[in-house]
Amino acid sequence: xxxxxxxxxxxxxxxxxxxxxxxxxxxxxxxxxxxxxxxxxxxxxxxxxxxxxxxxxxxxxxxxxxxxxxxxxxxxxxxxxxxxxxxxxxxxxxxxxxxxxxxxxxxxxxxx
Numbered sequence: 001x002x003x004x005x006x007x008x009x010x011x012x013x014x015x016x017x018x019x020x021x022x023x024x025x026x027x028x029x030x031x032x033x034x035x036x037x038x039x040x041x042x043x044x045x046x047x048x049x050x051x052x053x054x055x056x057x058x059x060x061x062x063x064x065x066x067x068x069x070x071x072x073x074x075x076x077x078x079x080x081x082x083x084x085x086x087x088x089x090x091x092x093x094x095x096x097x098x099x100x101x102x103x104x105x106x107x108x109x110x111x112x
Contacts, residue, residue, distance in 0.1 A: 082111075
């Protein structure tokens with residue numbers, strides 16, 4: 001069931017209410033460096049597509065546990081510094097078989 005527009009507007013209004021408690025919590029989190037990054041990149045290269053020689057850098061989590069990310073999308077870093085959403089397809093490099101080849105991801109869209 002979809003929430004009504006009035007209910008959504010009310011929920012949005014309540015969520016934007018500021019309080020001393022929220023302010024203090026945000027300040028403490030900021031002292032600790034803020035929200036942790038969802039992904040970290042350590043230089044694990046992957047082929048971008050099944051043809052050509054384009055590469056990208058995939059997150060450490062993906063490189064370490066490729067089977068858990070099979071069929072899922074995630075952000076990757078391109079050599080020029082831009083980010084792109086990519087999808088890991090294990091069948092492209094025989095992830096579930098005897099294959100131990102390089103990671104191959106399919107490009108989805110640039111992230112702006």
